[in-house]
Amino acid sequence: MNRSIASGVFSVVSTKVVVLVVTAVSMPLLYRFLGASGFGDYSFLMSVFAIYMIFVSSGITDGVRKFLAEDRTAANWSEHVVGFYFRLAAILAVGGAVLLLIAAQSGIVSSVFGDGLSIYFYALTLLVITAQFRDYARKTLMGFGLERYSEPLKVLDKVGFVVVSIPLVYFGAGVLGALAGHLFASILVAAVGLALVNRRIPLSCVFSKPTSDFPRREMFTFNSMSIVLVFLLMSLYHIDIVMLQQFRDSASVGNYRAALTLAEFLWFVPIALQTVYVHSTSELWSQNRHRKITELASRTTRYTFLVTAIMAVGLAALADVAVPVYFGAEAKPAIEPLLLLLPGALGFALARPILAISQGNGTLRYPVAATGIAAVINVILNAVLIPRYGMSGAAVATSIGYGSMFAFHCVSARVIGFDPLADARLGRGAIAAILAGIPIVSLASVITNQWLALAIVPPVGFLVFVAFAIFVGALDSAEPFEILSIFPDPIGSRANEIYERLEARTNDQSSRSWIQTLLLAAGIALFASGIALGILGPEI
Missing domain, CATH: 1.20.81 (Receptor-associated Protein)
Structure with a gap:
């Protein structure tokens, strides 16, 4: 493995381990302090927010790290990229916040989600702006290859959330206390992250105008395709929770989210690889090093399968023990959906690095098509199975949707020009x-x-x-x-x-x-x- 990529992977994996530990401590506390119903409402709000933020930030974060990593020979390339995406981030953040505020005040939120949840959307309005610049700062640092700075910011975000939200929730602030933790953490990370970006590229570049040959059209095209891709991915992550909320009570949503939390622990290494490979493989694609990319992809597929498979086997063996110890006796209904989710979680883990390498190529129509087919399968199965089988139906549908990602992205990868199964074993x-x-x-x-x-x-x-x-x-x-x-x-x-x-x-x-x-x-x-x-x- 290329040592520069390996060091980036190590930086991200190290952070993932720390975040995993902090999450492992905080999530059961939130579940216990909020109760199954409160935790279900909180999980539902975070899913809605994540889907909404796709249209606000996904094109920004993917675009800034990809185009900064390309390091083109154009004059002041980095300054123009940083400034272009900062301006775009600000416009979209303000626009997104205003639209959410109008939806909350006009009664649209109440009519769609119910009066009980509408008050929380005012907090989400503020979070739109702070989360936008938090993510922009982190991904800009990653575009410069500065994972040693960007990844500790993720730890700071998680720790800041826990330090504020857990005491507030414990003393009775409920879901609003958890949202206040997110708001505080995102403000803190945005401030520190932008200060670090300013040390590398002065943020005064925001006011500089790029030259006429600056590839705005290429960037907007990449942004639009990235938004579609991230939307499809987020639908795989969150549509089951959103749909389950419509057919079952908040307690079922909370227990299902508990099962998802444990299943998603399988992804920390694949997510780290995906995070690094988008910009790390852009250089390899620009040099047409297809053989090197195939070697990297197939070895990564093999390692990902081995690590994730043994984690899945261990989690399945200990499910009856881990769920009640981790979340409490109230979460025992989460055991069955957890077992049903594990096969799909393994397939999704394998798909993530393949998707990242495909993104590095910059040709997104094939990854979008592969993800789109999996997302449609996921939505249809959730719509069919949730009304009848509840949590278990959501788990089966999501597991099939997750697992199909691997098969479809292997086909997509071969069309693009690399084989992730060459030495996967x-x-x-x-x-x-x-x-x-x-x-x-x-x-x-x-x-x-x-x-x-x-x-x-x-x-x-x-x-x-x-x-x-x-x-x-x-x-x-x-x-x-x-x-x-x-x-x-x-x-x-x-x-x-x-x-x-x-x-x-x-x-x-x-x-x-x-x-x-x-x-x-x-x-x-x-x-x-x-x-x-x-x-x-x-x-x-």
Whole structure:
């Protein structure tokens, strides 16, 4: 993996881990303090807001990071890009806020969503403006390749939200308290982010006029296609919650959102790759390095499948334990939709980096078509299944919609000019997941103490899976250390030494046979242990 891309991925993944931890702490607190119904109302509002913001900000954020990353030879290119998108962001933010305010005051919101939710839309009106500049600042920094600045801002956003919202909700502010947390955090991040942008490019460029050959038409075309693409993606994320709110009570929405929260934990690595690859692969596309892009895409697909598959197996094995421990006994209805969502979450995880690499090409009609087909399938199935089956119907529909993304985007990628399955080894990865799943599920069923199960099963399961993955050839023996070598020292340097030694050994046939024999023995032992635990577990 190219080290510049790898460092960007590491910066984003590190942030994702921190945000994941903060989210893992804050979400169950919000669920408990708001209750299932209040959490359902909050989740519904955030889904509506996310869909609305597509038309306000998606073309801005995708465009600024793509065109800054291209670093064209035109005079003052970066200054003109920053200024152009800042002006556009301001116009759209003010326009979006005014439209939302008119909708709230005129009674449109009350007639569509009910009187109980209309008051919250006044808070969302302010959030439109602050969220716009928060996202603009972060994506501008990413366009400059400054993930070391943009990613800590995401942590600041999450921490700022938690610090304000959790106390307010705890002391009775309800959903408004949670929205106040978002408002405070977005103001803070926007201020810090714009100050960092100003250090790189003075924001006085907002008032400078670009030359006549500045590609405004190209940018507007990319923006419009990005809006369509993001809208389709957001429909996959949020349409199930919006539709469920119309057919079921807020408690069902809250429990379904709890299931989604756990399923979405599978995505933190794919999201990090998607975030970096949009602008990192733009340079590769501009150089017509199709073979390099295929190599990068297929290896990423393989790693994404392996990481996400083992997480899905572990989460499925521990679902009965994790849901009530994490959200409380009130959230037990979330267990069934969680299990139904996991297969689709795995497929969506695989699709995300492929989509990002396709976006880097700049030709969006094929990714838009692929996403559009999946989105239509998702909407139709949700409309058919939610009225009859409620949460479970939403989970099945969304899982199929998510899973279809992978198939459609593989087709789209080949049309564009790269093959994400060239070295994906999905069959071997699936075999490794099945073999590792037996001892993992057995171990989870044997350990009766909930906290002990959560502490033991994930690390043991991960090691078992890595052993099987290497044995069946889903991973080369040196690859885990190659991945670790991109980490900061001393981990990176030490892992690189081990990687070089293993590479030398595996080039020797006798050493390779010895490693395979050892892994075979370990695999048979783990497989037999899993079967034994499954049979004897209830008697131990």
